Amino acid sequence: MKKKFIIPMIAVAAISGAVLFSAFKANSSSLATNQFWFEYDGSGDPTLASSYQLVGSTAPGCEGSSEVCAIRAEEGATPGQPNINSMLIEQIEAALENPSVSQPDVSLRN
Numbered sequence: 001m002k003k004k005f006i007i008p009m010i011a012v013a014a015i016s017g018a019v020l021f022s023a024f025k026a027n028s029s030s031l032a033t034n035q036f037w038f039e040y041d042g043s044g045d046p047t048l049a050s051s052y053q054l055v056g057s058t059a060p061g062c063e064g065s066s067e068v069c070a071i072r073a074e075e076g077a078t079p080g081q082p083n084i085n086s087m088l089i090e091q092i093e094a095a096l097e098n099p100s101v102s103q104p105d106v107s108l109r110n
Contacts, residue, residue: 036075038082040068046096047089049081064110065099068092072105 037059044051046068055070062069071092076083091103099108 034074035072036082037070037072039070042067046092047084049076049078049084052082054080054082059107062107062109065108066110067108068095069107069109071107 036057037055038052039055039060040046041051041053052071054075059072060070071082071084071088073082073084073088075081082088088105091106094101095103095106095108
């Protein structure tokens with residue numbers, strides 16, 4: 001009697017685990033496709049979305065280390081502008097304070 005109960009329970013657990021795993025895997029890959037590069041206009045506050053313009057999925061050519069060139073973020077509520085959250089603001093500020101330490105979502109230029 002126990003075998004008749006245990007085998008279906010193992011099968012249900014295995015199927016549930018597979019479905020759960022595939023849901024997380026699909027979710028993580030869709031997040032990566034929502035990231036774009038936005039170029040800084042050089043005149044506004046580098047922590048404000050209105051200071052940026054969408055350039056695409058490839059980083060623009062940025063050389064140097066004294067000011068923000070571009071950031072990578074999701075598109076915000078205003079089309080063509082980034083969604084700048086607190087973590088990205090921290091990266092921007094850290095890049096400006098210590099340009100020798102690269103930040104994953106911030107590129108600098110001279």
